[in-house]
Amino acid sequence: MALKPGPKVVVLGAVHGNERCGAQAIAQVVDELAAGAFCIERGVLTMVPVTNPYAYQQRTRQGDRNLNRNLRVSAEPTDYEDQIANVLCPLLDAHDVLLDLHSFHTPGQPFTMVGPTNNTGTLEPFQHSQEEERLVAHLGPRRVVEGWMDVYARGVQRRQQAQASANAALLDTGYGIGTSEYMRSRGGYGVTLECGQHDDPDAVGVAYRAIRQTLALLGLTSLALKPPESDFQVLRLEDVVDREHNDDHFAQPWKSFDPVVAGQVIGLRHDGREVTAPADGFVVFPNPGALPGNEWFYFARSSARSIG
Structure with a gap:
């Protein structure tokens, strides 16, 4: 926390326990802050290197269930991820901007997940698309994916009609809500950055660069801001x-x-x-x-x- 007011930013790593690049990148940034390489001059920075410790220890995607689906506070938590969510959701509530660092299991280039354009609809009302797009433009990857909540709603509707799943969570209309979607529902904005394949050492560098770019863009530090990318492929x-x-x-x-x-x-x-x-x-x-x-x-x- 800095003495001067500014945005409240939270960076998450290892929401899925087998996605470790975010935790490693956060550790690098923490070391730089501790060594005085740069400092937080405005606002608040919170970094959580290991959001799901149980899954991280097991090197598995999840403990009892997927933490990044159906994310909400539970009055009566029934599994490990419910207990994590009861801590994570209030933490997200206390911040303005989220950078969530992930990786994926098949080879491919990094990409970002962006929320909807500004709207007053019922599925995912939102009023910060310009700020979110500006952040996406500075993170590094040129591939951007939208439409997350729409496609999840379609999947849930199909499962409900077919009654094909015995898993109640997969039939819940809130199943598509993860960290970024929760952040948007609470009046902030957030970006999910898929940094590369799980074991690709370059994924750590993608995450590290994204953290520093976020801090520079939002004015928390005086780090030099690299210019935004161009020629985006939006899917x-x-x-x-x-x-x-x-x-x-x-x-x-x-x-x-x-x-x-x-x-x-x-x-x-x-x-x-x-x-x-x-x-x-x-x-x-x-x-x-x-x-x-x-x-x-x-x-x-x-x-x-x-x-x-």
Whole structure:
């Protein structure tokens, strides 16, 4: 905390326990602050290197459940992540801006997840899209993904209609709410930065640069601000496809953002049914080890939205 007023910024690492680049990058920044390499001159900076200690210790994505879904305060917590959420949500409430550092399991380039444009709708009303886009433009990655809550609502509606999932959480309309969505619902704004593949050593550098850029952009420090990126590729999530059976398998070892053409086979169901691309687009977050009833992959298309 600085003596001069300014934004209250929170940086999270290891919301998922097997995504360790954020924790390592935060440790580097803490060391620099301790050594006096720079200081916080305005506002408040809170950094949580390991948000989910149980999952982090196990090197697993989650403990009892996915902390970054259905994030809210529970009057009667029933699992470990509920208990974490009861601490994490008030922490987010006390801040204005969130940078949440993640990684992914298949190879691919870093990208950011951005919220909706300003709106007064019922799904995700929001009034800070310009500030959020400005932050995204300075973080480094040129690939940006939108449409998170829309696609989650579509997935929940499909599961409810099919009554295909025995997991009540996957049928909850709040299932898509993670850290950034919670932050927006409380009047702030937040960006989820996917820094690279879990074990890619470059992912730590992506996270480290993003922290310093955030602090410089928002005026918490006098660190030099590097100029924003340009030529962004903006994609919009259009759908989520669940895995139905353990024997469902992909037609090839997809990587996130691999392009597909309309009608191309993405995967095969256990009974031989083909799962095909509904249009020209991209496979996002393919998870060959997804549990039945859970998200198998997402489908995205190019968006007309501009960043920067």
